Amino acid sequence: MSAFVPNENDPFYEIMRPPPDETPAQMTARLKREADAQRISDNIDEDIKRDRASQRKARKELRILLLGQGESGKSTTLKNFRMQYARDAWEQERTGWRAVVQLNIIRSIILICEIMEAEMSGNTSFNTAEGDDDDIEVVPRHRESDTFNDKHRMLLIRLAPLRGLEADLKRRLGAGAEPIHPSAPMSATPFDDSDSVNTPVDPPKRNHEFFVRSWTDAMGPTGDLDSCTITLMTCKDDMKALWTDPAIQLVLEQRKVRLADAAGFFLNDLDRIATREYTATDDDIVRARLRTVGIQEYLLRISDGFSIRGNDNYWMWKLYDVGGCRTMRSAWLPFFENTDVIIFLCPVSCFDERLDEDARVNRLEDSTLLWRSICSSKLLTKTQLILFLNKCDLLKRKLKRGIQVKTFLPSYGDRPNEVMPVVKYLREKYKEIQKQHSPQPRVAYIYTTTVTDTTATAKTLHSIRDRVLRENLVTSNLV
């Protein structure tokens, strides 16, 4: 407990101020009185919290927070939840996702164009977030005159209108459509609450930066989509020619730009998507990338399958999806209070990648710091922890390319460079962190996931639903 320091601006200053002629014995007695008062106040706060939690459970309401670094798969997990348990809302939003898929395509094409321009101007340093893995053989660089010809220059000119389209779509889709720009160094855990358990937590802020907003708001009415679709249809053959061009593929390979593994990759689906009739499929929606800005709240009505009477067997799950990049993490803290379950996503394929917002930070290290801080948070002592070791498909592809885990994670040592041992190693590591840092003993449920695989994820979500409900049914029956 921190020492009591009288504050002159406090209206009770005169009452609380220690008497000027206080003896050591009087001071000890006074400090004890103050410590007792603080303890009583803390206990009252604890009781209020417990009461609130019990009332929520009596109303069959649960609060679930999705946490993890940017691009770890939080929103994709949320999409899987909604696909399973909020099908009507999911269907209503389907048309809105078309614009996101279109923007993802345009982004990929513009990235290729920028790389071509860099190559043409002799600029060899084009940043990608992927690590500088020395094990990959780098093909000797051709000179630009060998690599690109008039056909390539014509493609660049003909695809120029896509930049205007990108600006239109970004305006429509809001801040989530803006890429992250590297910024000043930031802490991995700006919400760290080692002291905040004694500090009152403000209710969720709803100002312009940390607002709650849903995809439906971001996508708005479908409106003037046709001009985008028409431009995309007009550019389709040029986009295909660009993506399939051997010289361009070679340059991408040399610069280690692996577009096919990147978020929001749709260039192999241009024939299907760049058409007037295109409607986003479930699979497209889970693969589409739109950054989360602030905190988004979603309601799910989940049947527990245990109660007998009509409406009695439904629980309201409030799911909160947060923006995971470091600049947004300070907005998480107000949501820690009264959270029943945290689903934490660690992208296991990221061991050789760096953060978009701070290229000096290894992604896996950042994720581990975050997990440790979540486990040790006193505000989350009673919160049920679920860990997703996510992006296993990308891990598999990466290891197959020969990238060595131990190069980036020396503690991995000489274990086999294969998916199962890597996942097992990380599972043990994260389990150990949880055990060591949780203020009270608890169990964390760990799942190995690829949340873009909706069939496998549906099974994981059913298992989570049953586990979470079973634990909370017990508590709610005790109310």
Ligand SMILES: Nc1nc2c(ncn2[C@@H]2O[C@H](COP(=O)(O)OP(=O)(O)OP(=O)(O)O)[C@@H](O)[C@H]2O)c(=O)[nH]1
């Ligand atoms: N291949 C593959 N892609 C994934 C997986 N999980 C998520 N993705 C993709 O990764 C991208 C980022 O996922 P999101 O769910 O938007 O990430 P997020 O954690 O919500 O990111 P922020 O909103 O920036 O905090 C999306 O394009 C997803 O489709 C996975 O397991 N495998």
Ligand SMILES: [Mg+2]
């Ligand atoms: Mg998100």
